[in-house]
Amino acid sequence: xxxxxxxxxxxxxxxxxxxxxxxxxxxxxxxxxxxxxxxxxxxxxxxxxxxxxxxxxxxxxxxxxxxxxxxxxxxxxxxxxxxxxxxxxxxxxxxxxxxxxxxxxxxxxxxxxxxxxxxxxxxxxxxxxxxxxxxxxxxxxxxxxxxxxxxxxxxxxxxxxxxxxxxxxxxxxxxxxxxxxxxxxxxxxxxxxxxxxxxxxxxxxxxxxxxxxxxxxxxxxxxxxxxxxxxxxxxxxxxxxxxxxxxxxxxxxxxxxxxxxxxxxxxxxxxxxxxxxxxxxxxxxxxxxxxxxxxxxxxxxxxxxxxxxxxxxxxxxxxxxxxxxxxxxxxxxxxxxxxxxxxxxxxxxxxxxxxxxxxxxxxxxxxxxxxxxxxxxxxxxxxxxxxxxxxxxxxxxxxxxxxxxxxxxxxxxxxxxxxxxxxxxxxxxxx
Amino acid sequence: xxxxxxxxxxxxxxxxxxxxxxxxxxxxxxxxxxxxxxxxxxxxxxxxxxxxxxxxxxxxxxxxxxxxxxxxxxxxxxxxxxxxxxxxxxxxxxxxxxxxxxxxxxxxxxxxxxxxxxxxxxxxxxxxxxxxxxxxxxxxxxxxxxxxxxxxxxxxxxxxxxxxxxxxxxxxxxxxxxxxxxxxxxxxxxxxxxxxxxxxxxxxxxxxxxxxxxxxxxxxxxxxxxxxxxxxxxxxxxxxxxxxxxxxxxxxxxxxxxxxxxxxxxxxxxxxxxxxxxxxxxxxxxxxxxxxxxxxxxxxxxxxxxxxxxxxxxxxxxxxxxxxxxxxxxxxxxxxxxxxxxxxxxxxxxxxxxxxxxxxxxxxxxxxxxxxxxxxxxxxxxxxxxxxxxxxxxxxxxxxxxxxxxxxxxxxxxxxxxxxxxxxxxxxxxxxxxxxxxxxxxxxxxxxxxxxxxxxxxxxxxxxxxxxxxxxxxxxxxxxxxxxxxxxxxxxxxxxxxxxxxxxxxxxxxxxxx
Numbered sequence: 001x002x003x004x005x006x007x008x009x010x011x012x013x014x015x016x017x018x019x020x021x022x023x024x025x026x027x028x029x030x031x032x033x034x035x036x037x038x039x040x041x042x043x044x045x046x047x048x049x050x051x052x053x054x055x056x057x058x059x060x061x062x063x064x065x066x067x068x069x070x071x072x073x074x075x076x077x078x079x080x081x082x083x084x085x086x087x088x089x090x091x092x093x094x095x096x097x098x099x100x101x102x103x104x105x106x107x108x109x110x111x112x113x114x115x116x117x118x119x120x121x122x123x124x125x126x127x128x129x130x131x132x133x134x135x136x137x138x139x140x141x142x143x144x145x146x147x148x149x150x151x152x153x154x155x156x157x158x159x160x161x162x163x164x165x166x167x168x169x170x171x172x173x174x175x176x177x178x179x180x181x182x183x184x185x186x187x188x189x190x191x192x193x194x195x196x197x198x199x200x201x202x203x204x205x206x207x208x209x210x211x212x213x214x215x216x217x218x219x220x221x222x223x224x225x226x227x228x229x230x231x232x233x234x235x236x237x238x239x240x241x242x243x244x245x246x247x248x249x250x251x252x253x254x255x256x257x258x259x260x261x262x263x264x265x266x267x268x269x270x271x272x273x274x275x276x277x278x279x280x281x282x283x284x285x286x287x288x289x290x291x292x293x294x295x296x297x298x299x300x301x302x303x304x305x306x307x308x309x310x311x312x313x314x315x316x317x318x319x320x321x322x323x324x325x326x327x328x329x330x331x332x333x334x335x336x337x338x339x340x341x342x343x344x345x346x347x348x349x350x351x352x353x354x355x356x357x358x359x360x361x362x363x364x365x366x367x368x369x370x371x372x373x374x375x376x377x378x379x380x381x382x383x384x385x386x387x388x389x390x391x392x393x394x395x396x397x398x399x400x401x402x403x404x405x406x407x408x409x410x411x412x413x414x415x416x417x418x419x420x421x422x423x424x425x426x427x428x429x430x431x
Numbered sequence: 432x433x434x435x436x437x438x439x440x441x442x443x444x445x446x447x448x449x450x451x452x453x454x455x456x457x458x459x460x461x462x463x464x465x466x467x468x469x470x471x472x473x474x475x476x477x478x479x480x481x482x483x484x485x486x487x488x489x490x491x492x493x494x495x496x497x498x499x500x501x502x503x504x505x506x507x508x509x510x511x512x513x514x515x516x517x518x519x520x521x522x523x524x525x526x527x528x529x530x531x532x533x534x535x536x537x538x539x540x541x542x543x544x545x546x547x548x549x550x551x552x553x554x555x556x557x558x559x560x561x562x563x564x565x566x567x568x569x570x571x572x573x574x575x576x577x578x579x580x581x582x583x584x585x586x587x588x589x590x591x592x593x594x595x596x597x598x599x600x601x602x603x604x605x606x607x608x609x610x611x612x613x614x615x616x617x618x619x620x621x622x623x624x625x626x627x628x629x630x631x632x633x634x635x636x637x638x639x640x641x642x643x644x645x646x647x648x649x650x651x652x653x654x655x656x657x658x659x660x661x662x663x664x665x666x667x668x669x670x671x672x673x674x675x676x677x678x679x680x681x682x683x684x685x686x687x688x689x690x691x692x693x694x695x696x697x698x699x700x701x702x703x704x705x706x707x708x709x710x711x712x713x714x715x716x717x718x719x720x721x722x723x724x725x726x727x728x729x730x731x732x733x734x735x736x737x738x739x740x741x742x743x744x745x746x747x748x749x750x751x752x753x754x755x756x757x758x759x760x761x762x763x764x765x766x767x768x769x770x771x772x773x774x775x776x777x778x779x780x781x782x783x784x785x786x787x788x789x790x791x792x793x794x795x796x797x798x799x800x801x802x803x804x805x806x807x808x809x810x811x812x813x814x815x816x817x818x819x820x821x822x823x824x825x826x827x828x829x830x831x832x833x834x835x836x837x838x839x840x841x842x843x844x845x846x847x848x849x850x851x852x853x854x855x856x857x858x859x860x861x862x863x864x865x866x867x868x869x870x871x872x873x874x875x876x877x878x879x880x881x882x883x884x885x886x887x888x889x890x891x892x893x894x895x896x897x898x899x900x901x902x903x904x905x906x907x908x909x910x911x912x913x914x915x916x917x918x919x920x921x922x923x924x925x926x927x928x929x930x931x932x933x934x935x936x937x938x939x940x941x942x943x944x945x
Binding site: 052069 | 449450451452455461463464467468469470471473480605606607724725726727732733737738741742745746747749753
């Protein structure tokens, strides 16, 4: 039994005869009339010492106070928002900052036209540059065709210059220590159309594209790739390659939500063909299939996510399949504990097991955080025998997803693999 | 039972509160600091400091913070329902509009009536009529009766056709700057109001408190420039105990921004600071312009305990408040008593005074809440003017059931006897648990022991809190201690008595905490 004692025996004053109001008080209670000479300051030195670490933390963060106060006082967030958007909110300029890339930090902006707001009719112009002179620029236009019951067409043009693409060579047993840098300059022009009505779970999207690629030795902290050295050169290295490409994707999507999915499935089968026009003898037929399933394990957003996929690239020329048509594992969606493009070959399979659970929701806004435990598996190889007979790769990790009911805002992932730890930030549409 | 008269001083510097910084500080920075602070763990082991603004009986004395009312004398339901009102409301129009209300979530105006009295006029959200105005009125009455300084709030009818713009009227602009309040801006404010065809709408008229506004108060520290503000606010029982009132009324928005310090001039450029609580539109089932969301009042807006509970349990943890449902009345919102547990109640933002509360602070608040009888609460709820059939009865029922829960929580660790008084050698007290219906006659039997120093003078049992000590005090010691506990066991209460020739006088009281 704990004892907390209030002790304050002060001077006693015998209550005098009083007015009616006071009499009423005196008969119902017998409070003494007490007058304290002065209120104590209440400083307990021992207590102050015990509270010191909390005060130190508060002081450490206090430099943030002027910024936060300025934001609130001058409504800087509102001013910036009004500066970057139009009055109807159908046009927005979004600053972009990327600090998680191994190529170095980058900054840029995206211009988004979405009319009406929230619709699938969208124009996005994006440009981002990094400190190592990498550049990404793209323009994509999505529009629905009312005369075709809302079928959606999409056109896009993008340019990319990557000075330090990490290349580990082909094969599922490539070593992390033998990485070389490639420089990849790419131009992609594409156009696609949804053949069926967008409200259906099934749909077919054919796409025609024209792709230009130039592969050269890269520059950066790691050694540049040189032909003839330890790693096999990717097909078309050193040449200017131009590929027309035709792709047909048949997909099925029955998710209950694009943001916080708790049930449903996504599956697709895709076939694409591309062949270089400049005599580099490089082209491929690529076939890919993938199935992802969301299984609600427990009520309120406790979900098991299972995904598996298989892809095969069949070369059309003597020089083999082009790099962009090969199966690449590693990055932010497959084998997340490995760098992007860690394992490359003609044939590959991948799978993921994730357990997602609700972590936090702000009020009843529908926006919040989910936590994820995940494990990825996969392997690549030149042929099925080599691929399935070799030990598969794995990685595991945790992720934090920022979601709304409608879409995924982004993911922060920490994954581990035998190559080490890897942090990645993903923004955009992933499952 | 009065603090010394305040020291008169010049007007202190004004301060301005910043809601964003306050939210970041209490939602993220302080919790981070508290994790590594030994004081947090010492508190968990029962080492919290007791409040400093209390007298020998554990009561809060009258001051510029608090004036004991219902805990001090018996008040009739009508007295409580009238609650500090000095008017009957604003006069009829025309009213001069002096400004637009830019702070807070609900739309409003500042206007002056024909008698020159200035009011802040607040309107209910059109989709939820009576929701926030009723919540504000009921909470104001209860907190005034408890002893807190609150504005005078009146429910009435606002005739929009009576509004006349003052040429000097201002409001907040798009980016918070002060701009003239013109007709178009006034129309924008009133666009959120849903008047009847005759231009009338129910509104809450909050009389502007007298004095010079210094700015929001704080639940922590002291105000610079106020020589009377010696006790850090988190060590004030009146503020600590406010948590129990807030839990009872589900007043979740207990931020610094909803307090107000006002300089009251007394002449010669001197005066003192008076401390107010205000803005109760987030009490009961309301949250300003909408009902509370499910979970509001059960978890902080950013509740690290809940987040880490979810994280470490891998989602196996489900919060206890999931079964909470909205009341079947639009004017009541989310307000219930089934799931509510006082010990688990949480304001939107952690409150340093609430976090510092001890069992004795909680008991003190409970001892006041116990005075709000069903009749008193019925009279208060009637003032709120619910028009939805059944809403008033529903709200009253929930208030009463929540009251029982908060009283059980407050009285569980102590012996809830209070109001010591003596006539001659007979000491009587009030058994708050018995009066509140928490225990029946058998459980109310008390055992007592009268001691003078180490010597026991007498002992016995009593069916109720009435002790005739004349025979026991035959030797007339100067002081004696009456130790009381329930006959079934539990924490004790020690009443210190001064023994006089013709009777005894209670001079102090100690409570054991279980």
